Structure formats: structure tokens, C-alpha cells
Amino acid sequence: MALLPILRYPDPRLRKRAAKVDGVSDRIRKLIKDMADTMYAAPGVGLAATQVDVHLRIIVIDVSEARDQLRVFVNPELLAASGEADIEEGCLSVPGIYEKVRRPGRVTVRALDAAGEPFTLDVEGLLAVCIQHEMDHLEGTVFVEKLSRLKQSRILARLRKQDRRTVEPEARRLVL
Numbered sequence: 001m002a003l004l005p006i007l008r009y010p011d012p013r014l015r016k017r018a019a020k021v022d023g024v025s026d027r028i029r030k031l032i033k034d035m036a037d038t039m040y041a042a043p044g045v046g047l048a049a050t051q052v053d054v055h056l057r058i059i060v061i062d063v064s065e066a067r068d069q070l071r072v073f074v075n076p077e078l079l080a081a082s083g084e085a086d087i088e089e090g091c092l093s094v095p096g097i098y099e100k101v102r103r104p105g106r107v108t109v110r111a112l113d114a115a116g117e118p119f120t121l122d123v124e125g126l127l128a129v130c131i132q133h134e135m136d137h138l139e140g141t142v143f144v145e146k147l148s149r150l151k152q153s154r155i156l157a158r159l160r161k162q163d164r165r166t167v168e169p170e171a172r173r174l175v176l
């Protein structure tokens, strides 16, 4: 089991746009395994490759209570988005910060799974929010950048203060 270091906002590497994965090779499968191990250990509900400084379009998510339903999205594409969600989000790259983000509440996403097989998923609520949060990472966007400028500057000030202590992700919150 390999745990990968997670980049912390505002690290400029979080702004990189991830490249498309060119087939699910053994190397990609190893990366997926390491990303899942890292997400579960954090603990978090989702992780994008961008957060571990690998700029490839790969996401892992597990929103299950028992933490035994890993979902892998390679080269995810949004085919449709509708409705509205207003769910409080956290992020493994922004420890200790939780804010509501307004997003579509229902999405249809197409991706490859860990075996390289294509699938299409139509989801709403929590999982729809997670997928969008992680897909934003692949575009180089951290969720706090979707908030007002005032909120962003308050968050940056708070992060600077807490820099030297470790803030543990809260198990009962949506940390992505």
C-alpha cells in the first residue's frame, strides 16, 4: 500500500489541467490503487489525481457508509447536468474548510472504469456533487475558487494561520 502526499491549496500545481489517459495500463491501475489507498487513509470521500500531483484525468470516489464501494472514473465527461444542489463540501487539499457550493444536482457522466471499460452513470445528490467536485480538480479548480472573493480571502487567511498544525479531515463530513 502506497500513500501519496496530497497537495494543499493554494499550491500552484492544483491549477494544472489534467491530460486524458491513453488506455488503462498496469501503471494506471497501480496509480488508481494508490489513489484509493490514499483517499481511504485520509480519510476522504473522493480524490482526483491532480491532488496527488499526477495530472491525468482519474478520479476515485466512495460515498458508501461502509467504505466498500469504490468508484473509479478515468477520462470522465459530463454528458448532462440539471437541477440544483447546495451541499456543504470539504476538500483534502483545503483542510478544515467546509462551504456550500451551488451546483447542478443531477449529472450524467461517461467514463472508463478501472478495467478500461466504458460506462455511463446517471446520478443525483451527494454522488453527483462529488463527481463535479473531482472533475473541477482535473480542470485545475479547487472548490473554494467557486465562492465569493470575500470568502476566498477569509479562507486563505485561515489556512495561513493553521499552516503549522495538522487539521484532520472530519469523518462525518464530505471531504473530497
Ligand code: NI
Residues within 6 Å of the ligand: 090, 091, 092, 093, 133, 137, 143, 175, 176
Ligand atoms: Ni477536493
